[in-house]
Amino acid sequence: MRKLTLSITLLFLIGFAGSILAQEAELPKPGLTPDSFFYVFDTLGERIGMFFTLGAEKKAEKALNYAEEKLAEVKAMAEKNKTEPLEGANQKYQGYLNLANQKTQEAKAKGRDVEELAVLLTEATLKH
Numbered sequence: 001m002r003k004l005t006l007s008i009t010l011l012f013l014i015g016f017a018g019s020i021l022a023q024e025a026e027l028p029k030p031g032l033t034p035d036s037f038f039y040v041f042d043t044l045g046e047r048i049g050m051f052f053t054l055g056a057e058k059k060a061e062k063a064l065n066y067a068e069e070k071l072a073e074v075k076a077m078a079e080k081n082k083t084e085p086l087e088g089a090n091q092k093y094q095g096y097l098n099l100a101n102q103k104t105q106e107a108k109a110k111g112r113d114v115e116e117l118a119v120l121l122t123e124a125t126l127k128h
Helices: 002-022 039-051 056-079 083-109 115-127
Strands: none
Touching: 039 056, 056 083, 056 115, 083 115
16 A cells, blocks of 8 residues: 555656645635534534444545544634644544545455545645
């Protein structure tokens, strides 16, 4: 998997990195942010969503979506100069990104074709 990921990353860097790095990363709207009283419900909804998502590929895709949302929350907290909630959102971002990588590895170990998912992860990592 490392060779596949490295190959995809190198190909991507050579061919497309310039155009992506020149653009600002397009992030989803952050929704509830960590400084909100109701943020605990947002986190609970994410956990429930991950629990009921079946299949390693689907979990990886959902984790990647959640990671992008957390990154949008990090950006929103940075704009408000709120460092403590920013750090929490950043940790959740890293956690979801790691989970997406882990689930991609699990799917690959089961013999599934995860090349497209690996490309999505690589693109998202470079974009962020």
